[in-house]
């Protein structure tokens with residue numbers, strides 16, 4: 001991976017999900033997804049997340065995409081209704097590292113969507129983007145997110161926890177890593193889980 005901008009526009013399909021660019025038409029659905037207690041608790045999103053927050057969010061996403069600094073994609077099953085979001089940011093070209101993040105709207109959880117989207121973006125990052133180490137920062141109390149990380153082949157590093165001031169007081173984030181070439185077997189087994197849940201294979 002060089003210091004060149006990240007590809008835009010981007011559409012990734014596989015594992016039973018389609019990851020696509022956000023559009024201005026997604027505003028109301030974005031607000032419905034993000035104005036939710038677990039998202040307020042575990043992510044840096046403003047709360048309440050209203051239309052103004054949604055507009056600002058989509059504009060920041062657009063800028064981040066146009067300048068090639070981040071990948072920020074809506075998670076869908078057919079390329080239309082957004083059900084969540086997956087991101088790649090903080091690219092360090094010299095170390096071939098980047099950080100990833102994800103969220104799923106409350107009505108769409110526990111269907112394998114986060115794991116499917118994270119696995120797909122992980123493959124893209126290690127393949128076409130030629131990154132070799134991917135990071136997740138997760139509050140150890142966020143059992144749903146740590147389960148997603150584990151399922152996608154990420155493992156907890158020994159790096160010191162990163163202190164955070166959250167809405168529920170002081171907390172910290174653990175660092176998880178996916179190192180390309182290291183045990184991918186578990187993630188490989190996941191590949192068709194989401195597809196099976198949606199009744200088709202990739």
Ligand SMILES: CC(C)(COP(=O)(O)OP(=O)(O)OC[C@H]1O[C@@H](n2cnc3c(N)ncnc32)[C@H](O)[C@@H]1OP(=O)(O)O)[C@@H](O)C(=O)NCCC(=O)NCCS
Pocket residue numbers: 038039042043102103104105108109110111112113114115116137138139142143144145147148151
């Ligand atoms: C974390 C989050 C993205 C998970 O999304 P999801 O689509 O429900 O996750 P998946 O269905 O892909 O589940 C993947 C694994 O996590 C497990 N899991 C999901 N939610 C869980 C929960 N609440 N408690 C325990 N395990 C959970 C699933 O059982 C599955 O495990 P398996 O591999 O043993 O089958 C979602 O709960 C969310 O958006 N939370 C709020 C935002 C957030 O925390 N983002 C991450 C910040 S680091």
